[in-house]
Amino acid sequence: MPNVQSLRCKECGRDYPLEPIYVCDFCFGPLEVAYDYDAAEKNMSRESIQDGPLTIWRYDQLLPVGRENAVDIGAGMTPLLKADNLGKELGLNNLWIKNDAANPTHSFKDRVVSVAATKALEFEFDTIACASTGNLAGATAAHGAKAGLKTIVFLPADLERAKILGAAIFGSVVLVNGNYDDVNRLCSELGDDRRWAFVNINMRPYYSEGSKSLSFEIAEQLGWRAPEHIIVPVASGSLFTKVHKGLNEFARLGIIDGADTKMHIAQPFGCSPVATAFIDGQAHPKPVIPDTIAKSLAIGSPADGFYSVGIANKTGGSATIVPESEVAEGMQLLAETEGIFTETAGGVVISALRSLAREGVIGPDEETVALITGTGLKTLEAIADSIETKTIDPTVRSFDEIVTGAAVS
Numbered sequence: 001m002p003n004v005q006s007l008r009c010k011e012c013g014r015d016y017p018l019e020p021i022y023v024c025d026f027c028f029g030p031l032e033v034a035y036d037y038d039a040a041e042k043n044m045s046r047e048s049i050q051d052g053p054l055t056i057w058r059y060d061q062l063l064p065v066g067r068e069n070a071v072d073i074g075a076g077m078t079p080l081l082k083a084d085n086l087g088k089e090l091g092l093n094n095l096w097i098k099n100d101a102a103n104p105t106h107s108f109k110d111r112v113v114s115v116a117a118t119k120a121l122e123f124e125f126d127t128i129a130c131a132s133t134g135n136l137a138g139a140t141a142a143h144g145a146k147a148g149l150k151t152i153v154f155l156p157a158d159l160e161r162a163k164i165l166g167a168a169i170f171g172s173v174v175l176v177n178g179n180y181d182d183v184n185r186l187c188s189e190l191g192d193d194r195r196w197a198f199v200n201i202n203m204r205p206y207y208s209e210g211s212k213s214l215s216f217e218i219a220e221q222l223g224w225r226a227p228e229h230i231i232v233p234v235a236s237g238s239l240f241t242k243v244h245k246g247l248n249e250f251a252r253l254g255i256i257d258g259a260d261t262k263m264h265i266a267q268p269f270g271c272s273p274v275a276t277a278f279i280d281g282q283a284h285p286k287p288v289i290p291d292t293i294a295k296s297l298a299i300g301s302p303a304d305g306f307y308s309v310g311i312a313n314k315t316g317g318s319a320t321i322v323p324e325s326e327v328a329e330g331m332q333l334l335a336e337t338e339g340i341f342t343e344t345a346g347g348v349v350i351s352a353l354r355s356l357a358r359e360g361v362i363g364p365d366e367e368t369v370a371l372i373t374g375t376g377l378k379t380l381e382a383i384a385d386s387i388e389t390k391t392i393d394p395t396v397r398s399f400d401e402i403v404t405g406a407a408v409s
Helices: 037-043 046-050 056-062 084-090 109-122 135-147 161-168 180-193 204-221 238-252 273-279 305-314 324-338 344-358 396-404
Strands: 004-009 031-035 080-082 095-099 127-131 150-156 172-176 229-233 262-268 318-322 368-372
Touching: 031 037, 031 204, 037 056, 046 056, 046 204, 056 109, 056 204, 080 204, 084 095, 084 324, 084 344, 095 204, 109 127, 109 135, 109 204, 127 135, 127 180, 135 150, 135 161, 135 172, 150 161, 150 180, 161 172, 172 180, 204 238, 229 238, 229 344, 238 262, 238 305, 262 273, 262 305, 262 344, 273 305, 273 318, 305 318, 318 324, 318 344, 324 344, 344 368
Parallel strands: 095 368, 127 150, 150 172, 229 262, 229 368, 262 318
Antiparallel strands: 004 031, 080 095
16 A cells, blocks of 8 residues: 555554564564655545445555455445434434444444454465454354354353353354453463464554544535544544544544544443543542443453543543443433434443433534444343333223223223
8 A cells, every 4th residue: 555654653653564463672662654744645545445345445545455355244334423413412413323334234333343354364374363352253254154264263152142152153262260351361372372363463553543434424414524522432442543533534634624532431340441441530440340231332441542541631531430230221212212222332421422412521512423333233131121112912801901091991
């Protein structure tokens, strides 16, 4: 890609070659992809984007690999829906839902793995792998199958059954006794002596760039502008940082007029190191042991937590810690108002949004986008005890007695 210059350390600024590496040898800072924005500006415009495919690959001028050999199962261009019913409930007149549950494996992780799998083929890996809290495993296994790669994904053993099966159908799943941080440490050790493409370890600088496509799409779907607020569920913090980066890249290239979006962190009480750091005025999140119903957000030592706190502060954003009891409430509220069944991470986002609206952090007429990153069909356990059904006999009398409560003479 002519627009890609190097990998660059986010801390000391040292440049590295475009290889499957992810940590600076000098200061141990994380590496990310650096672009030649002057070259990108010459090759990318609103018109060229609109002429591209209806996937994330319409934005390949700002991705670390081109669309020609993309491992593409249709990630991206998910609906941005005007949420009038939910907005009325919350007192917000300009609310939008970005529904990434509409991706091929029903989460935003298809975006990042499409990029990582394409880069893995370019690097001539024969095996693709990951450590996952659930959604990433399904996306990695699916894209690995499409790419013809061997796949092996590692998951906490206590994960929701639907997420385990949703990955196992595509490839090899290994369940690990421990939380995500235990799984990630194991994968880091395995990655040291096996030439595998671990999408969120040695491929992380490339993989994480795929998240920018979310903000590219939001800006395009809003009519080439950035919203005033975005609420993001935070696990490692990678999605949060890349959504912000994408908006600023579009502004830098003149594709949108500016990127003054306030970025809001949403985390559950049982795993909220990033939100806690922001609220306490600390720059560095303190690691925690996760204990939350929102298992896709259960990363106790978030790799990009420091950068997420910085962005929330810089943009005038906020952080919300959602009580565990309100996660399912958020899921049900979105379902009952907008007909969208989100996973627990989305329940965290909607409950956080409700708090921000009540507290006046988001004004009634301010354009706001809430990110829904996965489907509730993967987290049925979260709402199993709160959903009521009625069973009747196949008679009108039974219906009247049990459902309508009408007295029957």
